């Protein structure tokens with residue numbers, strides 16, 4: 001049998017980046033084929049070429065043994081190729097039904113036949129068990145639902161080869177489980193699926209074979225059941241990776257951060273932090289585990305001075321910082337790696353130099369009289385880029401052009417070099433690939449070794465368990481559990497996180 | 501002598517229809533263009549060029565309808581320039597629009613001198629005769645208001661439901677709006693983003709040209725320098741007030757048209773208000789309604805952003 005897809009020697013050059021460097025990929029009919037690689041490896045680019053969204057510089061594509069010419073999506077759709085993009089391709093102000101039929105609209109005479117569209121959506125929706133409401137407007141529905149719309153859009157065009165670009169990144173754990181069921185059902189129905197991810201356990205869970213990409217090249221294709229996580233990680237990163245950081249025993253010192261009876265409200269004015277008290281000692285990592293939206297954001301914002309507290313006290317060492325501005329708290333020794341790096345962490349349209357300068361811009365050696373000393377700022381940026389291995393074409397590009405992982409490395413570089421006594425790290429590895437995650441974890445452990453106090457907030461239980469010395473569990477704005485890390489298990493924590 | 505009672509009459513409402521026509525065209529024109537993601541602040545210039553072309557067409561043929569065709573051709577040509585610069589060359593759309601506006605001042609003035617040897621006004625030409633709509637014209641109240649107008653005024657009014665239908669009820673309209681709201685999404689399902697935007701800008705050019713033709717060979721029967729007097733911009737304000745919806749734009753145009761008709765009637769009736777203030781009234785009203793609309797207006801997400809295929 002001829003393979004469903006054969007891509008041969010695909011080359012795609014972007015300004016300054018060879019995104020696909022002679023990539024060849026064979027996908028058999030009826031399999032779930034994993035495409036694994038770190039951020040920036042070239043996965044999306046390769047699949048955009050297959051789906052006609054972008055045009056390769058070199059190479060050929062064969063479908064069922066027949067060479068085809070692409071470069072426009074209409075042709076690809078006609079050939080039965082459908083792609084669910086990493087960044088959804090939906091019109092936010094259109095309804096679900098309108099989005100699904102766009103480009104392929106049923107009509108009565110001149111008029112769009114919205115009833116027929118609705119019927120078609122409902123039929124597909126119940127056939128594949130993908131629940132959507134045809135009349136909801138896209139911007140009002142959850143990302144999980146939006147993703148179902150994307151899949152239905154592909155199915156409505158009779159796609160036989162379905163490309164899914166990091167579909168699980170936006171889903172909750174339960175939604176991921178449901179998603180696996182859908183993928184298996186699609187395979188049973190005879191479809192071929194290409195599944196892009198950078199998460200090893202997803203590859204293990206669902207794929208038949210896996211092709212690993214690194215730096216725009218194919219590292220190899222393996223039968224998934226013959227490959228363990230360590231091997232896949234090595235192929236992906238190009239060296240041995242520490243999937244779980246090891247930390248040395250370390251004696252905790254004096255209390256550096258103390259929070260007493262803290263209360264705060266959320267943006268809607270409802271109580272979000274309710275009577276929270278805890279302390280973090282020098283040389284200690286305290287992890288706060290919890291399901292998203294249980295007051296973690298508000299807690300971090302109050303401690304860093306970005307949100308007003310209703311009552312309670314915050315001490316840095318013996319100094320009461322609860323009345324201080326954010327700037328004063330930074331000077332007092334507090335550093336913050338914010339959860340939303342694009343909103344709070346960086347100014348996306350500033351250059352790296354300007355971003356590195358943030359929070360340092362009024363202290364020597366970065367000022368000279370009334371002026372910023374840009375030579376010094378550049379030196380600092382270049383040193384940070386080097387020390388923290390930020391992958392960038394230079395210090396003068398805007399932060400927006402960097403990948404998420406490299407943006408995060410920038411923030412970590414800037415905040416760690418403040419030489420703080422207390423670091424607050426909110427979801428420091430969200431959306432990062434394995435190598436970047438490993439890096440951030442090692443840096444956090446390094447801070448601990450230097451006797452800094454670290455408060456880690458994370459939704460990832462493995463991260464909390466790997467890094468923390470002590471673990472607190474937050475639920476509906478209250479600390480409902482506290483234990484030493486070596487006494488904690490995922491089951492115990494999971495139960496507390498659910499309010500049990 | 502001031503005569504206040506003369507102000508409010510059926511004739512005032514009839515004049516409202518006449519006044520709103522040259523604003524409604526650019527409003528609809530703006531809606532088509534911006535719904536597809538192309539900013540079109542060059543409507544004023546497109547109207548001027550078309551108004552002039554209409555006069556030229558009518559002058560040489562002696563037939564005002566030929567003048568309308570000339571106007572449409574001029575509108576198409578100007579909008580093609582706009583489309584080529586904005587869509588193909590991906591130039592800054594506000595700057596291209598401004599360029600078209602400057603062209604709209606300069607080109608007719610130059611040609612006026614060349615063709616007619618005149619600095620500011622063209623010769624009088626044949627204009628479109630009004631249509632009397634049978635039956636309607638004899639109705640009480642409605643008759644005097646709607647019964648007898650320029651064909652271009654009727655076409656403008658009919659274009660409101662037509663535009664609404666095209667934009668919101670047809671596959672074509674869905675595609676046109678999709679390239680203004682998320683061009684990558686449209687592209688990914690095989691909609692030709694560039695083609696849709698060209699078509700939208702050209703529809704915009706045709707509508708603007710009818711507004712220009714209305715001024716020069718229907719309302720008047722000659723071209724006068726800068727005769728649009730900002731109506732292209734007022735049309736854009738009406739588009740924003742109407743949230744890029746033809747019906748909403750019509751409401752805004754009714755407000756403007758009424759104010760414009762009122763000031764003209766008031767001047768004729770010698771009311772004791774300075775004429776400068778009366779003349780400014782419709783514009784002041786536009787600013788006020790625009791300020792009121794600002795907060796809730798949300799333009800198409802990709803307006804003024806050129807589409808770049810990866």
Ligand SMILES: Nc1ncnc2c1ncn2[C@@H]1O[C@H](COP(=O)(O)OP(=O)(O)O)[C@@H](O)[C@H]1O
Pocket residue numbers: 014015017018019037038039040041042043044045046810
């Ligand atoms: N449109 C583009 N313009 C310039 N560079 C791009 C573009 N798209 C992707 N790249 C670059 O190509 C490389 C591969 O990107 P991508 O295919 O998105 O990787 P992945 O999906 O594996 O994370 C990256 O270095 C990225 O910055």
Ligand SMILES: [Mg+2]
Pocket residue numbers: 040043044045086165
């Ligand atoms: Mg990608």
